[in-house]
Amino acid sequence: MTAVRIAGASETRFGEHPGRTSRDLFAEAGLGALDDAEVSSNDIEVVYYGNFMGELAEHQGHQGPLMADAVGVNAPALRVESACASSGVALRQALEGIRHGKRDVVLVGGAERMTNMETAAVTDALAIAADDLYEIRAGMTFPAAYALMTRAYFETYGGTREDLGYVAVKNHEHALPNKNAQHRSEITVDEVLEAPMIADPLGLYDACPISDGASALVLVSDDYASANDLDTKIAITGAGQGSDRLSLQGRPTLAQTRATTRAAEAAYKEANIGPDDVDVAEVHDCFTIAEPLALEGLGLYEFGEAIGAARRGETTLHGDLPVNLSGGLKAKGHPVGATGIGQVTTLAKVLNGSHPRSDTVPDATLGIAHNAGGTVASATVHVLEVTQ
């Protein structure tokens, strides 16, 4: 297989852009990635675009050609929908053509417009990532689903709302210098604990915000990078994707996320690495509980051990394994379809020394991005390495 190199990476600021269309958000990110790569839009051979709720938010289907057009590309284009893992799944697809020698230059990204809708409408739109018959009709919301997982985790392994509070506090602190982050403010554990409940035991500060935003990568083959003298020291050396039952009730345990484990095992095998090789990680913390669930599913912690990782300082920017240096979904924001590629954009910049948090991990050479859809019925893991 040919290595896949990241030639360019870009994202919009994640946050509130209620008047901006997703085509405009994606144009900013996509053109930013092309400029970063110093690659012409004429060279793009295919566009993969991740988006979840465009039909509901903008009454827009058939988004592939729309988004290719937005970045001045006339090439085959398709939209990938896998709930909150839409662009992680799009990335895994985008890698294939280059790996198998069929493509040299691919644009992959994602976008989501959410803040133009009322909170109840967004809650409704997000809920459709769950099982309509057996979950939504019973009153499931996404916060409720993660709350059900939280209580199951606490019952199985122990842990407290205070432990989760440290995850939120950590990720807010990480986001402070990140100009693309939605929340650049410090919070305290007490503020997390005292915030209004959304779905007990999860409160408002356990949840990521509702966000607009876009992200994009230009991926190239080794041959193209050499022929065009591109600066591409970051390669994606492993990719994995896993599935699980869509409904929580269909799973044997709610205290573990099997799709994450399946994705991680596949990605580590491709990259010929193990969890011990990971220097830095961006994981899908849509709710505070999702971060320890991810760290355990990824094999970075034993089951039941990651709940206290943030409290112990191990996953903070000063810890042995910094997690979500971007601020994560919690503080950087979660424009659903843009999140997976946004994580990879962050890692590429952390590893090449151009991220505001790069100085906290000067020796890092390997990072992983974990993107999850729904209640982790879909998960992707991508391994990034400094290869020069």
Add this chain to the structure above:
Amino acid sequence: MTETNNSGYDDLLAAIEEGTGYYVECENGHAAFPPRRICQECGSRQLAERLLPETGTVITYTIVSVATPRFQDDTPYVLSIVDFGPIRLTGQLRGITPDEVDTGLEVSSFIEEPEATDDPLVVFRPP
């Protein structure tokens, strides 16, 4: 809501309402709810209906304060997943105050309605 029928699911809810809820089971003992044509665990296509046990236990729950529009008049409500032994089902817990809910609570399944609509809703109540 529309009158569209979701075969399998609507039939199951009607059966739960009659006190004859069921699930399907393959010859290797793997259980699932309809509509289902193949066992997710072992690939068997020999699926037979089995009666849903009369009582199950709450394995996890949440008190929902922010709901989708369909359930906005029901907040706060308790959403739970109940383990019936071979199979688990999701529904709203009624007939008990949120303060009194705990995992391990024994409940039976019923079909009721949300406040704002006459859509059928899976509900659990202490027997």
